[in-house]
Amino acid sequence: MASLEIRNVCKSYGSVDVLKSINIAINHGDFLVLVGPSGCGKSTLLSMIAGLDEITSGELVIDGEVVNDKHPSQRDIAMVFQSYALYPNMSVEKNIAFGLEMRGVPKAERDKKVESVSQMLQIGPLLKRKPAQLSGGQRQRVAMGRALVREPKIFLFDEPLSNLDAKLRVDMRTEIKKLHQRLGATIVYVTHDQIEAMTLATRIAIMKAGILQQLGTPQEVYDTPNNVFVASFMGSPSMNLIPATVVAHQNSVAARLTSPQGNELILPLPQPERYQTWIDKPVILGIRPEAITDMSSAEPNNPWVFPADCQVDVTEPTGADVYVLTTLGGKEIVARMRSNCGAVVGQKTPFAFNMAKAVLFDPQTENRI
Known part of the structure; x- marks a missing residue:
């Protein structure tokens, strides 16, 4: 050696x-x-x-x-x-x-x-x-x-x-x-x-x-x-990279995303002090498919798990799991859910976002913030 x-x-x-x-x-x-x-x-x-x-x-x-x-x-x-x-x-x-x-x-x-x-x-x-x-x-x-x-x-x-x-x-x-x-x-x-x-x-x-x-x-x-x-x-499927904006939210900070219908999705961010200088600035929100799941699979006591209803664009069964695709911030994103989660193409279904696993990137340098 x-x-x-x-x-x-x-x-x-x-x-x-x-x-x-x-x-x-x-x-x-x-x-x-x-x-x-x-x-x-x-x-x-x-x-x-x-x-x-x-x-x-x-x-x-x-x-x-x-x-x-x-x-x-x-x-x-x-x-x-x-x-x-x-x-x-x-x-x-x-x-x-x-x-x-x-x-x-x-x-x-x-x-x-x-x-x-x-x-x-x-x-x-x-x-x-x-x-x-x-x-x-x-x-x-x-x-x-x-x-x-x-x-x-x-x-x-x-x-x-x-x-x-x-x-x-x-x-x-x-x-x-x-x-x-x-x-x-x-x-x-x-x-x-x-x-x-x-x-x-x-x-x-x-x-x-x-x-x-x-x-x-x-x-x-x-x-x-x-x-x-x-x-x-790194990762298969790779990390979801979603255009977002950092906003002030309830005495803290959050990432604001938009849906194709023009609806806004506000997802609070951990470590708010880290992003204070980024308020009202564009960022790229990075979150892995397994950190977006169905509500039954989400960690029940995790304070950083937030629900949001999103329209199902595509489902890709893999056996034990199903990859559910939706669109946020103009980007196709992938969620990993249980095979029996009940997601139906063309309908809305609850997605659970684990923001403790999220990272933000500078859209100019593409480096992690």
Whole structure:
């Protein structure tokens, strides 16, 4: 296990800045997920940690040692690629042991480590097969085994599940989670899938256009996103973002929203002192779908739950729940309700807004207020 610090790291290709002053620090045993849309620079950052790509400026520090100029082989890092990168002419056993053999590890020790890793990943019966005889999930396990057998300081995963079908992705995600809990290893994991990020990470770094938008625990980035981009990127369905105005209301402050019919909806805000300077100014109200529900599902003793009758535009049953869509502030919003809540398209139904879960954003900067 190892700590990792990324200090003011920049990467440029000619005049094009791919990464801009990235600062990230994680402790021994952390599971850091780099997440963001395609082209945001997350795979480039992973390549620089591995030593496969040069850093333009800044420092990369592993266990207190700057490793910018160290060759990949000297960084004690193992990488699992999206494409598995297995040797097609070698058996599973030889694929796993190959790195150890190149390092001069005695055969008896190699065999012992391969046996241990194959049991851990449940690939013992596959050791004599060639990669072409394996399924996608099995190949990914072998690629993980090849990394695990080396016992490196840091594991790097580059979108390892993107080639798998949906069910297998969920299964492998669980296996990787169990593996991290068992080993306590330091892991840096790249994905564009925010559900993978939320379920696997102890720390999430959300990136956009080469800039780090937020670094925090899954709960922090979900509940208190730094800006509109993080709010909309993390969560499925994403956070509702509704144009509103902060108004004085009953010796406190509230968010005022409008419906398509021109009706006003006044929703009181917690921490009124925070928004005093925003009275009569436009804001963006952010609230997650699960914080808007039917009255029976709302927290009965929560003083920040407020009812409002809204017209149902669409219902989307998902089994245990139903997503109910309505329109506020000129925006379509999503509420998560019980499947038997009784919402009927074209009719009004009571919505319960949990304003304790609401956040406000500046519409100009799009940063959280």
